[in-house]
Amino acid sequence: MKQNNYNPLRINVGFLLYESVGTSRKFEFDEPAVQIGDDLDIFDLQGSVTFTRTAQGLYAHGTLSASTPLECVRCLSDFQQALSIEISELFEYPPKKETDPILAILETGILDLTGLCRELMLLELPIQSICSQDCQGLCPICGNPLNEGQCEHPEANIDPRLAVLRTLLKES
Numbered sequence: 702m703k704q705n706n707y708n709p710l711r712i713n714v715g716f717l718l719y720e721s722v723g724t725s726r727k728f729e730f731d732e733p734a735v736q737i738g739d740d741l742d743i744f745d746l747q748g749s750v751t752f753t754r755t756a757q758g759l760y761a762h763g764t765l766s767a768s769t770p771l772e773c774v775r776c777l778s779d780f781q782q783a784l785s786i787e788i789s790e791l792f793e794y795p796p797k798k799e800t801d802p803i804l805a806i807l808e809t810g811i812l813d814l815t816g817l818c819r820e821l822m823l824l825e826l827p828i829q830s831i832c833s834q835d836c837q838g839l840c841p842i843c844g845n846p847l848n849e850g851q852c853e854h855p856e857a858n859i860d861p862r863l864a865v866l867r868t869l870l871k872e873s
């Protein structure tokens with residue numbers, strides 16, 4: 702991932718802060734890649750967020766989708782996990798002492814969605830990442846990925862404990 706300071710989730714909303722309560726403005730996102738944290742790279746960020754001026758700051762409302770690369774726990778291949786988040790938060794301006802820093806609009810009129818997106822997207826990550834519901838995993842005998850087809854070798858070398866299990870399954 703390229704390292705630079707451009708971050709499409711960091712938005713200048715200064716002009717909106719001078720508008721009257723109720724004024725809103727929609728921002729569209731369509732970005733091929735964004736580094737959203739040290740632990741999260743996302744690709745193909747799409748969606749829109751509408752900011753509405755309130756007495757306390759700007760209310761952000763919208764939906765964003767993206768994908769992030771993960772490794773399948775069954776077959777160990779890399780795949781793109783789809784992520785979709787709903788944003789519905791008040792960003793405070795001016796921020797108070799007790800304001801969550803990720804929901805604070807800076808003095809400079811910069812509103813940064815990165816922290817909120819990171820939190821919401823990390824929550825979207827599956828506990829067990831699986832490339833597809835019917836992933837066949839790896840062959841227990843030779844380790845070949847079974848998604849690419851069944852193995853040619855005989856099943857005779859199967860672990861005796863597995864063989865017992867297999868017999869039990871057949872009988873049931």
Ligand SMILES: [Zn+2]
Nearest residue numbers: 773776832836
């Ligand atoms: Zn898999």
Ligand SMILES: [Zn+2]
Nearest residue numbers: 840842843852
């Ligand atoms: Zn095999």
